Amino acid sequence: MRKLLLGMLAMTFFAGSAWAASMNVQVREVDVKGSPNYLSSSVGKLNYGAKVETGDEQDNWVRISQPSGWIPKSSVTKHKVDVNAEAKFSGRSASHDETALAGKGFNPQVEAEYKRQNPGLVAAYSKVDWLESQTIPLPALNAFAAAGKLGR
Amino acid sequence: MAVNAAHAIDIGSAIGTAITGAQKVAEASKDITPSEEHYIGRSIAAMVIDRYPLVQDPALTQYINKVGLLVAYSSDRPETYGGYHFGVVQSSEANAFACPGGFIFVTTALLKEVGSEDQLSAILGHEIAHVAHRDGINAIKKSKWTDLGFYAAGEAAGKFSPNEVKELTGAFTGVISDVGKKVIESGYSISDEKKADSAGVRYASAAGYDPNGIVAFLQTEAEKGIDTNRGPFASHPKTDTRIKELKAEIEKENLSRQVADVRTNRYKAIARR
Numbered sequence: 001m002r003k004l005l006l007g008m009l010a011m012t013f014f015a016g017s018a019w020a021a022s023m024n025v026q027v028r029e030v031d032v033k034g035s036p037n038y039l040s041s042s043v044g045k046l047n048y049g050a051k052v053e054t055g056d057e058q059d060n061w062v063r064i065s066q067p068s069g070w071i072p073k074s075s076v077t078k079h080k081v082d083v084n085a086e087a088k089f090s091g092r093s094a095s096h097d098e099t100a101l102a103g104k105g106f107n108p109q110v111e112a113e114y115k116r117q118n119p120g121l122v123a124a125y126s127k128v129d130w131l132e133s134q135t136i137p138l139p140a141l142n143a144f145a146a147a148g149k150l151g152r
Numbered sequence: 153m154a155v156n157a158a159h160a161i162d163i164g165s166a167i168g169t170a171i172t173g174a175q176k177v178a179e180a181s182k183d184i185t186p187s188e189e190h191y192i193g194r195s196i197a198a199m200v201i202d203r204y205p206l207v208q209d210p211a212l213t214q215y216i217n218k219v220g221l222l223v224a225y226s227s228d229r230p231e232t233y234g235g236y237h238f239g240v241v242q243s244s245e246a247n248a249f250a251c252p253g254g255f256i257f258v259t260t261a262l263l264k265e266v267g268s269e270d271q272l273s274a275i276l277g278h279e280i281a282h283v284a285h286r287d288g289i290n291a292i293k294k295s296k297w298t299d300l301g302f303y304a305a306g307e308a309a310g311k312f313s314p315n316e317v318k319e320l321t322g323a324f325t326g327v328i329s330d331v332g333k334k335v336i337e338s339g340y341s342i343s344d345e346k347k348a349d350s351a352g353v354r355y356a357s358a359a360g361y362d363p364n365g366i367v368a369f370l371q372t373e374a375e376k377g378i379d380t381n382r383g384p385f386a387s388h389p390k391t392d393t394r395i396k397e398l399k400a401e402i403e404k405e406n407l408s409r410q411v412a413d414v415r416t417n418r419y420k421a422i423a424r425r
Binding site for chain 1: 201
């Protein structure tokens with residue numbers, strides 16, 4: 001019985017240390033990889049604000065529990081991210097620490113107003129949109145690296 | 153990269169207030185979230201494109217994005233809110249621009265000067281380092297928004313009242329002005345450029361490229377009589393110093409990699425056609 005209790009305690013300890021922290025996704029979307037390498041295949045996708053349990057780290061990567069895999073460390077933050085929250089003014093004396101991942105509120109609504117005030121830039125913004133639409137699928141990137149003999 | 157030497161002079165004259173200024177800048181940039189960095193970057197990218205027309209050639213854009221993404225994914229900051237995006241803009245001046253959030257541009261003149269994909273990879277690595285180090289965001293002066301409070305982060309489109317939007321857009325305009333001047337006009341400090349040089353060759357090497365390409369590029373430019381302390385390299389360390397330090401970094405960190413003709417050939421076929 002004592003051994004069983006010790007075993008359970010050990011399991012609890014290791015389970016706790018394996019997933020050491022709760023973090024939140026702070027990028028628009030991130031691919032979860034099967035191994036800590038960008039060119040490895042995706043095992044899932046997480047969106048802005050998703051909560052993850054993180055564990056081991058390797059270089060710029062951190063392991064997560066669900067879906068089981070690896071994501072770049074720069075894609076998560078310990079601060080709270082609530083994408084559905086009403087953007088609320090926290091007061092002039094507020095500390096940004098208390099509002100978790102808080103900024104000044106620069107968002108598409110502010111960009112739209114900035115564009116309205118600077119109509120000469122509207123055409124340039126549409127070119128930025130075009131540039132953002134030029135995405136590279138992972139298989140194409142892998143093929144490009146292989147054809148270029150880029151050993152990693 | 154910078155367009156003229158003004159920034160280097162500014163840095164020298166600002167030494168007396170450097171500590172106070174640096175603290176203010178650090179405090180200001182800390183308040184910027186990754187999503188805000190993305191929207192600031194979009195606006196700086198629009199300013200670049202407004203000045204230098206974007207080349208909307210899908211094959212060329214796909215090519216430069218493939219090289220750039222391989223290097224970015226090997227960097228200290230492989231993931232930004234909206235991801236990295238690489239573009240080519242028309243200009244008779246060899247130059248490159250790193251906008252916050254990961255929008256990076258090289259000019260058509262620069263692509264003509266560059267001789268291979270490996271050289272391009274180190275140049276893009278240098279620009280990626282400016283994004284990873286948040287050098288553009290660090291240009292924001294705290295005075296631009298000291299009076300503003302903080303808002304819950306997130307895209308939250310359409311959530312602000314008209315008055316809030318007006319107040320925020322005023323602050324946003326100030327921020328765009330600060331960052332735009334740094335990215336497009338004055339350039340980064342010599343210290344920032346040295347750090348970007350060092351990181352750029354590490355990133356390129358980690359992606360499998362031979363970072364000696366950037367050394368070869370600088371040597372070729374010098375042999376052609378092109379002053380690399382003018383134009384895009386104005387605020388960079390002197391060329392001889394750069395070459396010496398880059399060589400030392402590559403040797404010390406064992407960054408050299410095998411060069412493959414196939415990469416140089418595809419660069420010439422796509423980027424210099």
